[in-house]
Amino acid sequence: MTFSLGEYQDIFLEEADELLQELNKNVLELERNPDDEEIINNIFRAAHSLKSSAAFVGLNDLSDLAHRLENLLQGIRDKTNVVTPDVVDVIFKCFDMISEVIELVASGVEPHQDLKPLQERINEVNELSRKEKLGDYKPERKQPPKEIVKTTFTSSEVSSLKEALAQGKDVIEATITIEPSAQMKWVKSQLISTNLERIGDILKIFPSLEEMSADSNINVFKIVIITDSQAEQVYKNCDIDQIEKIELRRITTVKKDGKEAIKLGAPIEIELTKSFANGNNENREQSYASASSNSYSFTDDSDSSSGDEDSDINIFERRKNDLPVDHDRRKTPMLKTVKVSIDKLDLLLNNVGELVIANSGFYRLYEELRKYSNNKTLITEFKNRMEQMSRIAKDLQTGIMKTRMVPIGQVFSRFNRLVRDLAREHKKNVELIIKGEDTELDKKVIDVIGEPLLHLIRNAVDHGVEPAEERVKLGKPEVATITLNAYQGGNQIFVEISDDGRGLDVDAIKKKVIEKNLATPEALANMDDSDIYNFIFIPGFSTAKVITDISGRGVGMNVVKEIVNELNGTVSIETEKGMGTRFILTFPLTLAIIPAIMVKVRREVYAIPLSDVIETIKISNTDIATIEGHEVINLRGEILSLLRLNEFIGIKSALKPDDKIPVVVVGFGNRKIGLIVDSLEGKMEIVIKSLEQNYTTVEGLAGASILGDGSICLILDIQTMINRVISQQEKLSQEEREKLIADRLVDSADYEDMEEEDYSSMSKLDKQFAAEELKLQSEKPNYISDVIVFDDEKNIEEEKEALAEDEELSEEKIQDNEEMAPSVSSQVSSGDEKIEEDEEIEEKVKGALSEFKEELKQNIARSLSIGDFDSHIGDELGISKEDINDFSIISNIGAANAAESLSKILSKRIDLSIPEVRFTPVEKIPDFLGGLNEPYIGVMLGIEGEMNGTLLLLLKEQTGFDLIDMLYGYKNQSTKELSEDGISALKELTNIIGSSILNVYAEKSNMIVKPNVPVFVHDFLQAVIDSVLVMHNIEHDYAVVMETAFFFEDEQIIGNLMLLPETESLKLLVKGFKSNV
Amino acid sequence: MDLNKVIKNAKTSEIQDIGASEQSAENVEIQLVSFMLDDVEYGVDILQVHEILRYPEITRLPNTPKFIKGVINLRGNVIPVVDVRIRFGFPKGKITDLTRIIVVETSGKQVGLLVDNVYQVVRIPLANVDPPSELITGVSEDFITGIGRFQDRLIVILNMSLSILLEDSEVAKTIN
Incomplete structure (x- = not known):
């Protein structure tokens, strides 16, 4: 049984929501203008209404809360209390509590909030904010207006004044009051005087510009001007941004006691009609006027219980209606809006569409008519009417399309409160400036744009703008500004969030990018700043030193990007260190x-x-x-x-x-x-x-x-x-695998094409995303891995077979060495060979393998006797210890990249490191690893490009199982045998590690090095190594054995990564490293 | 109005409890739009019928059950059309001049029923409506709300529930 307040519930909820929105807005205003009685009255009225309607539906606690709020406001209204930030805070807290209660009621739950503490807090604040207690408390923003000096003239001024009057010119004294909140007031006076110089001569300005710039509290100044122009002209030139009041008086001379005296006339009444509207008074009447003419707001009525939008719109209209029309700063004409549900609109749109279609039927009729009738006038008339109708229908269609568009102001206005709260919380002084609130966006965009804006604004407040002291030190205005702006350009809507704070720190981002191994320093050096900024959109990327409760976790920007992309939009960043940051979101005009x-x-x-x-x-x-x-x-x-x-x-x-x-x-x-x-x-x-x-x-x-x-x-x-x-x-591929295996082999050339993706040409960021995409692949194997699955099985089968035969036949058959190599490769690569040929090849393979085994035995014996391998290798390959060291460092960079990708894909922290790199003859590999007859798992990754060879991840069987456990997050020891999933996990793992390492090799050596598809082998060590050699048919004289450790939480798993390159390739690679490091 | 409920109530003489309808079951009438399918007459509650259309251009809807003939444009709304013959397991019919689409509204959705013809609108007292019985040929009981006796004819009253109409349920499978 859901909780309900009875039949008036809906009315109450709707009303309460509206009242709350209005209260929020007004209290913000109050903080700025604590003495504005009109605002206090508005708040008082709304709180009172809330109290009564809550009592009406039986929410007595809520009513009581509203009552106490009313008491507090009463004090403010009667001027026994002062508006302190504490007062405003407690008022907001009340609103939040009331919102919570209302939300609960709306969702059918009985409210259970304990309102007592808040009620007590109100009483407390009520007491504390009493005037007598606070003594001479002055609200921080309020500056005492300076006494205005009476107009006095020097004798020279008087004479020029008289002269001007004699010439029939007007002398006008303008008393200009600048808004107290305006920054750099002297600039205003400078601006006005420049304006006035255009229409006359300025006789006097006082206080002087110097005085004004010295004292920011001066907000009233006078200018005396000699002019031919009308008073209206003078007024217009004085009327710039952030001017509160302009008073003009005409100065004349009168004869008094035989002497000519200067007389100041009464204030000139200025007719502010047409000439006013085209002035530069954008912030006031004009914007409201335009809002009233075209701001029809439509909302979907299906979510009226929870939708902020709905109430926002109401507030939008109500706020304007409620304010007194004659109040000089908020003169607001009535804003007429209608709420229409999207459904109704769609219905209209459908019908208009039908109208357009039905109208097209007339065209056919017209064609017929022209064929059969000779009455030219009739036909022409018909055509004209028809075309007119079609035009009207189309206009109607676009008109209705446009009604889906909603002004963004309702979204923007929500942030006033947010910015205030955040700024206070972070002890920063921030002003939110909202522009372009009349810009219209598709309702769909409006519905979701709030969240990305929220993240961007939080970031701006938390990281973007500096604390006041720091700003002052930097010579910036103490109050930081965050600007929200929206405008239309072409077929797109732009929404901007800009701040005048620190700007993005390219170096910090670079540092983090390197730290997180998202790109190498070299790659970063080649990037534009704008490319570098884009790193901040990567999930988990944050340069914040401290994670605060509102930002720094590196989630926000990713969310911004995702949401905006979902709406077919884009995000771009403009920033300059120390000057600020601007995020520009771009959306298509309509989504319908x-x-x-x-x-x-x-x-x-x-x-x-x-x-x-x-x-x-x-x-x-x-x-x-x-x-x-x-x-x-x-x-x-x-x-x-x-x-x-x-x-x-x-x-x-x-x-x-x-x-x-x-x-x-x-x-x-x-x-x-x-x-x-x-x-x-x-x-x-x-x-x-x-x-x-x-x-x-x-x-x-x-x-x-x-x-x-x-x-x-x-x-x-x-x-x-x-x-x-x-x-x-x-x-x-699952169903027909066996059939396919029997039928034919896949041409290995096809693999090459499949992995054609040229990593080296991709930008760093793309690579990052490509790594992310691997996640998708591992979740649902795509066709590439399917091909591999089938191929592996074939290989494993073959290897086993070969091995079995090998053991039987042992060292008897010896074949011609020269013939062996090409035949082995053809066995693997040419898929369409006939079965007879296959048998022949198999024979050769057997031969080759036994040959190899024999050789191996000899080699092992030889290398054991050699002793110092490093020097031996060094001589053969021309590789020094330093080179091996470089090799190790470079491989570790690759491993770190791989770890990063893995962690991201598995969403758990996995570390990867290569503690030791050894160059060794291939024959020596078993010595490092243990017995040739132990079961091993190997995943081979062929290397292509300017380097030939194989990268092999070699794991003891049990280690492989442990790794599968780690990758899938299974309990330890739960994998006992290889499953399809296990194989694909290990293959993906090798793919990621291999690609990461080979990428780094490619970068550091300036060679083209590309990984092929991974191939899986599960067999005895000997067979695994054999298969590598046979598969790729390369004389791997030397192997680079990289002991590889996987760390996850407390676990550590050690496997071996082996690079089995062609000797020439290895030499080239090392040389490449040498010349590039 | 849910015809199902009304009929059930009428039969169990609980109709007095339904507030508004104080009259006895004898006086309550239902109106049906009827159509012929082969030799059997079927009826759809007129309160659910939105409109009746001539055969329009139908756009085939791929990857849907066979009985979904396609979608049509009804004044800007895209609505699905159910081929009633196929839905009920009859052989495919021919499109003729008499072919009609009965647009019904059920559970807030509009659905077109492709029928061979629209025969008549009839009024039947509720008393003349019997519950579905095995007697009736052709159509599975799940599709039927009741059987109306009108003069000397029997009219099969169809269940217009959305799931019955549109879902490729077990019912449909057993029939087909």
């Missing part, structure tokens, strides 16, 4: 209409959102290759899976075999596929309609749209289509 590419299959038209389309290409049937039953094409060296749209939607294609095939390359995330369609029909702006509204979601469809002729076209959901392709491939 999207551009799309129209495609056709037979007679059915489908729309693909343009945001998902990468390119469109035409291919011919011969370009299509088949891998594992999936159609693919080679698109500029990249393997692109194809999906035939006609198959997806279940109809036959109209394409003939010889036709050029149109392919739309679509992407989601980092995945892309090619969509085969019958024809491309061009680009169109479409209105999205949901299918859920009357039916349900349909797989593969994002919605529908109604075309100009009234027909429906369906909008494709690219994300699910891509997912489906991937899952189908998965299914297929």
